[in-house]
Amino acid sequence: xxxxxxxxxxxxxxxxxxxxxxxxxxxxxxxxxxxxxxxxxxxxxxxxxxxxxxxxxxxxxxxxxxxxxxxxxxxxxxxxxxxxxxxxxxxxxxxxxxxxxxxxxxxxxxxxxxxxxxxxxxxxxxxxxxxxxxxxxxxxxx
Numbered sequence: 001x002x003x004x005x006x007x008x009x010x011x012x013x014x015x016x017x018x019x020x021x022x023x024x025x026x027x028x029x030x031x032x033x034x035x036x037x038x039x040x041x042x043x044x045x046x047x048x049x050x051x052x053x054x055x056x057x058x059x060x061x062x063x064x065x066x067x068x069x070x071x072x073x074x075x076x077x078x079x080x081x082x083x084x085x086x087x088x089x090x091x092x093x094x095x096x097x098x099x100x101x102x103x104x105x106x107x108x109x110x111x112x113x114x115x116x117x118x119x120x121x122x123x124x125x126x127x128x129x130x131x132x133x134x135x136x137x138x139x140x141x142x
Contacts, residue, residue: 042063043055
């Protein structure tokens with residue numbers, strides 16, 4: 001059973017996630033990292049040996065590296081955050097992305113589901129769910 005002390009107002013948690021996306025959209029990585037718990041866990045479903053920002057990243061410093069690697073290898077052409085669903089300390093975001101792989105100029109797009117855990121006003125975990133085939137194919141140049 002979860003600790004009720006860590007469950008905050010769902011609407012406040014949505015605002016934290018929206019602040020995250022707003023800071024990220026402006027390229028404000030220090031602002032993004034400020035919203036993360038020290039022991040944050042970040043999970044992308046892609047195999048890291050093909051998509052360099054895939055896998056699990058732990059801790060604020062590693063997640064900072066995740067953003068640097070993501071920026072080095074890709075450019076986000078379009079991001080649509082379509083719906084936020086919140087309950088207790090979870091926020092689910094439904095969205096869409098169109099991404100350019102810088103090395104080979106291949107583009108891929110994807111529907112996504114991101115599940116965020118927010119505790120005490122900080123992002124504790126983010127798990128992204130999407131079809132990995134488009135990204136893997138684009139990174140392979142297929």
